Amino acid sequence: MTTTRYGIKENQVRAFNKMIRVSHQKLNLVCDMVRGLPVERAVDVLKFSKKRVSGEVLKTLLSAVANAEHNKNLAVDTLFVKEIWCGKALTMKRIMAGPRGSARPILKPFSNLTIVLESGVAPSKKKAKKEVTK
Numbered sequence: 001m002t003t004t005r006y007g008i009k010e011n012q013v014r015a016f017n018k019m020i021r022v023s024h025q026k027l028n029l030v031c032d033m034v035r036g037l038p039v040e041r042a043v044d045v046l047k048f049s050k051k052r053v054s055g056e057v058l059k060t061l062l063s064a065v066a067n068a069e070h071n072k073n074l075a076v077d078t079l080f081v082k083e084i085w086c087g088k089a090l091t092m093k094r095i096m097a098g099p100r101g102s103a104r105p106i107l108k109p110f111s112n113l114t115i116v117l118e119s120g121v122a123p124s125k126k127k128a129k130k131e132v133t134k
Contacts, residue, residue: 011120012082013072015064017113019089022053024111027086030057031113038122039065039079057113064115080122084115 008014020027030051034042039061046058061081068074089110098104 008116009118010072011074012116012118013064013068013074014114014116015060015067017056017060017063020053020056020111020113021108022056022111023109024086024088026051027053027057027111027113030054031084031086034061034081035084036122037081039076039081039117042081057115060113060115064117068117068119074119078119078121079117080120082116082118084113086111086113088112 030046030049030053033045033049034057037045042061043058046054046061065076065079068079069076089112091110092108094106094108096104096106
């Protein structure tokens with residue numbers, strides 16, 4: 001197994017989306033929905049999601065698929081979401097006028113998104129067995 005720049009293997013590709021105008025907590029909810037899924041299933045989940053940020057995640061996922069197809073010549077059918085994570089970017093600070101001449105702060109956060117796709121068989125998710133107590 002050889003690794004290339006940034007610790008990405010030969011059968012992996014990645015894509016970034018920086019400065020998404022949403023908090024990282026809301027973005028992480030959408031990331032959790034597609035983590036570990038095959039690409040076809042992840043695209044379907046994102047298309048039918050009611051979350052506003054799912055469009056940005058879908059755009060980044062399709063960018064990673066295009067990177068895999070054109071830059072590394074990987075088969076699109078075998079791709080799955082190996083890693084997906086988000087982090088904080090800058091926060092715009094604004095002021096809203098409050099009652100009697102006071103001011104209230106408004107924080108407008110931004111987030112970064114990174115998606116790593118891998119070619120191969122997606123690992124199956126193990127379900128925890130329920131313990132029966134008598």
